[in-house]
Amino acid sequence: MKKLTEKLGFALLFLCMIISLFFLGSILYFIVSRGFSVISWEFLTQVPKKAMTAGGVAPAIVGTFYLTLGSILFALPLGLACAIYLCEYSPKSYVVNIIRMSINNLAGVPSVVFGLFGLAVFVKFFNFGVSMLSGALTLGIMILPNIISASQEALLAVPQSYREASLALGATHWQTIKKVVLPTAMPGILTGVILGIGRVAGETAPILFTAATFYTRGFPKSVFSEVMALPYHIYALMTEGTHPEKQTQIAYGCALILLALVLLISSVAIIIRQRQRKYYG
Amino acid sequence: MDKNNIRMKCEKVNFYYGRKRALDDINLDIYKNSVTAIIGPSGCGKSTLIRLYNRMNDLIPRTRLEGKIFLDDKNIYDIGSDVVEIRRKVGMVFQKPNPFPKTIFENISYGLEVNGEKDKTFINDRVISSLKKAALWCEVKDRLHDSALQLSGGQQQRLCIARCLAVEPEVILFDEPCASLDPISTQKIEELILELKKTYTIIIVTHNMQQAARVSDFTAFLYIGKLVEFGTTEKLFTVPKEKLTEEYLTGKFG
Numbered sequence: 001m002k003k004l005t006e007k008l009g010f011a012l013l014f015l016c017m018i019i020s021l022f023f024l025g026s027i028l029y030f031i032v033s034r035g036f037s038v039i040s041w042e043f044l045t046q047v048p049k050k051a052m053t054a055g056g057v058a059p060a061i062v063g064t065f066y067l068t069l070g071s072i073l074f075a076l077p078l079g080l081a082c083a084i085y086l087c088e089y090s091p092k093s094y095v096v097n098i099i100r101m102s103i104n105n106l107a108g109v110p111s112v113v114f115g116l117f118g119l120a121v122f123v124k125f126f127n128f129g130v131s132m133l134s135g136a137l138t139l140g141i142m143i144l145p146n147i148i149s150a151s152q153e154a155l156l157a158v159p160q161s162y163r164e165a166s167l168a169l170g171a172t173h174w175q176t177i178k179k180v181v182l183p184t185a186m187p188g189i190l191t192g193v194i195l196g197i198g199r200v201a202g203e204t205a206p207i208l209f210t211a212a213t214f215y216t217r218g219f220p221k222s223v224f225s226e227v228m229a230l231p232y233h234i235y236a237l238m239t240e241g242t243h244p245e246k247q248t249q250i251a252y253g254c255a256l257i258l259l260a261l262v263l264l265i266s267s268v269a270i271i272i273r274q275r276q277r278k279y280y281g
Numbered sequence: 282m283d284k285n286n287i288r289m290k291c292e293k294v295n296f297y298y299g300r301k302r303a304l305d306d307i308n309l310d311i312y313k314n315s316v317t318a319i320i321g322p323s324g325c326g327k328s329t330l331i332r333l334y335n336r337m338n339d340l341i342p343r344t345r346l347e348g349k350i351f352l353d354d355k356n357i358y359d360i361g362s363d364v365v366e367i368r369r370k371v372g373m374v375f376q377k378p379n380p381f382p383k384t385i386f387e388n389i390s391y392g393l394e395v396n397g398e399k400d401k402t403f404i405n406d407r408v409i410s411s412l413k414k415a416a417l418w419c420e421v422k423d424r425l426h427d428s429a430l431q432l433s434g435g436q437q438q439r440l441c442i443a444r445c446l447a448v449e450p451e452v453i454l455f456d457e458p459c460a461s462l463d464p465i466s467t468q469k470i471e472e473l474i475l476e477l478k479k480t481y482t483i484i485i486v487t488h489n490m491q492q493a494a495r496v497s498d499f500t501a502f503l504y505i506g507k508l509v510e511f512g513t514t515e516k517l518f519t520v521p522k523e524k525l526t527e528e529y530l531t532g533k534f535g
Contacts, residue, residue: 092342160340161379165441168335169392169448170369179391184382 028259035256038249044257047217053246057254059216061261063132063227066220067211068201068265070136071143076193078140079147086148087155088177100152107145112205114142119209133223135211142206143196150192154185183276190273194266201262204231214240230258288313288482289334289371289452294348296329296338303329305506307348311452311499316474316483318497318514320490322534325503327486328376331454334484335371336364352452369396372450376457378437380429380444385421388429388440392448407447415443416473435466442473453477455485459492471496490530494518502526 042056049055090096118138128134158181166176182189204212212232220227237251289311296304304326311317311334319327332338333350336357349356357367380388389408398404408425412418417439421432429440438458445453455474459467474483474496487493493500493514500514502523510517510526521527528534 159379161375161377162381164337164340164373164375165379165381165444166391166395167340168337168368168373168375169395169444170365171392171395172365175395179395180381 031252031255031259034249035252035254038253039256043253048215053241053243053250057228057230057233057250057257059219060228060230060233060254061257062219063212064201064230064258064261065265066132067135067139067207067227067229068197068261070132070223071139071200072193072197074137074140075144075147075196079144080151080189082144083148083151083155084177084182087152088173088181103145103148107149110205111142111203112208114138115206115209117141118206123210129224130209130211130213130226131224132211132220132227135207135227135229136223138206138210139200139203142203143200146196146199147192150195151185151189154188154192155181157188158184186276187273190269190276194269194273197265197269198262201258201265202231204229204235207232230254230261234258283312284310286313287311288353289484290351291330291333292349292351294330294333294346294350296326296333296347297345298341299343303506304333307508309501309508309511311482311484313482314478314480315498316478316485316496317499317501318493319484319486319501319503320488320493320529321503321509322529323488324505326506327503328456330503331456331484331486332373334452334454335368335373337368337373339364369448370450371452371454372445372448373454373456374438374441374445374458376460378434378441378461380432380437380440382428382430384426385429385432385440386425389444389447392444396448411443411447412440414446414477415439416469417443433466435462435469438462438466438470439473442470446477450481452482452484455483457486457488460488467492490518502529504529 044056044061045058046056047059048057086096086100115138118134118141122128122134122137123130126134128137162180162184163176166180167173171179207229211227212229213226214228214232214236216226216228234251234254237247237254241247287310291307291309294304294307295302307330309330319330321327329338333346334357338344338346346358350358352367352370355362357364357371381391383391386408389411390404393404393407398407409418412421417436420436421440429437432440442458459470462470471492474485477483478498485493485497497514499512500517501511502509502517502521502525504525510521510523512522517526518530521530
């Protein structure tokens with residue numbers, strides 16, 4: 001009887017793993033099989049032509065790349081500094097707990113709400129207009145709570161004994177954070193960043209009113225330019241236009257490129273993370 | 282027990298975790314170039330006491346100290362006393378080996394760098410001499426740039442001792458340094474402590490009475506936050522003055 005439950009349990013877990021893997025695999029299969037045919041050098045390097053039915057999607061690739069990079073450059077230093085303050089400096093009090101809880105709740109706010117916020121604050125109030133800057137800032141604010149909580153988790157996971165060892169050698173609080181705590185927490189922080197990259201690159205709603213445009217003739221010229229972005233381009237291809245068949249194909253191509261782009265940007269973070277991890281073990 | 286030889290000194294020390302009193306009116310002198318062992322059953326306040334000597338308990342929220350602790354003639358808890366400087370002078374080796382997740386070399390150079398040393402040759406020489414003093418050099422000289430976490434527990438603890446020696450403290454605190462080590466590593470560390478007392482003033486907390494007897498010159502016996510007896514190790518172990526000390530040493534409680 002005991003053996004039977006043991007086997008049943010194992011089989012159930014294995015089955016769940018297979019099911020998850022099946023969905024993941026089939027997403028990859030559909031995207032690759034439908035999108036691969038449109039991928040070509042021209043597709044990657046040219047601007048769209050003939051009402052989105054020919055040419056390439058280069059401006060959208062560049063736009064998504066810049067938006068992602070910009071939002072991370074904005075959110076990572078800010079979120080990390082915030083997490084360092086909350087974990088290492090703030091007194092452990094009731095108020096700090098409330099701040100933590102609020103930040104976690106903020107992570108659950110729907111992305112379209114961030115889009116509206118970006119429209120009101122960056123586009124209108126700061127008068128950045130519909131631009132790459134507004135989009136990157138909106139996306140950055142959207143993932144700020146995720147970066148803060150991932151960084152907090154990573155900082156809290158650093159053994160207290162490392163901090164004690166450092167302080168006992170006559171290091172200051174800040175030296176301890178900079179030279180011992182942060183390097184130790186870096187893999188965990190980067191995991192947060194990697195997840196953030198995936199989310200930022202793929203979101204449509206926050207850039208809908210703040211940065212994205214359906215078509216640009218060339219590449220963005222400054223941070224105040226409107227940009228094309230892959231997720232928005234997919235949305236546009238699937239909902240507008242007059243050649244649904246061709247457009248659908250291109251949409252799948254865009255999806256494939258989006259996946260590849262996320263992987264590319266994440267891999268930089270993954271490489272840094274692996275280099276740091278080699279000290280463990 | 283020459284009064285002129287006192288290096289550190291507790292005066293009427295009370296210590297509280299929240300409302301709970303952990304140390305009760307401790308008066309204790311620590312003599313220069315000697316080993317003072319603090320013994321007593323679990324929870325008697327040994328670790329709490331030793332962590333006061335380098336203000337390590339400052340890190341624990343909601344704790345409070347009354348009384349004074351002197352290093353030479355300065356109260357280290359005076360307002361305006363430089364805690365960073367105190368910790369550089371009063372080094373500490375912890376209960377569990379806690380090397381940084383860095384290379385062996387970096388673990389030792391760390392203390393020099395944070396104290397402003399920039400000269401690469403000086404750092405290099407100091408790393409080597411510290412490893413030699415900690416009797417670890419022969420075992421690690423070919424892999425100074427490997428992760429310190431690959432070392433065995435005993436080696437890690439000696440690395441922590443080397444790390445502590447590198448910044449040239451004047452007093453070294455050992456908080457149960459052998460608690461997680463095997464007998465051979467323990468023996469090595471005990472030999473090291475006997476060697477180190479020629480140049481340093483040492484305070485060691487230990488659970489192990491034999492260890493106290495082997496390495497220390499003075500012993501303080503603590504029981505429920507009170508200093509029951511203090512004296513030379515020889516006297517305390519052979520002719521204890523207090524009945525409680527005798528009962529503890531003979532294993533009536535523990």
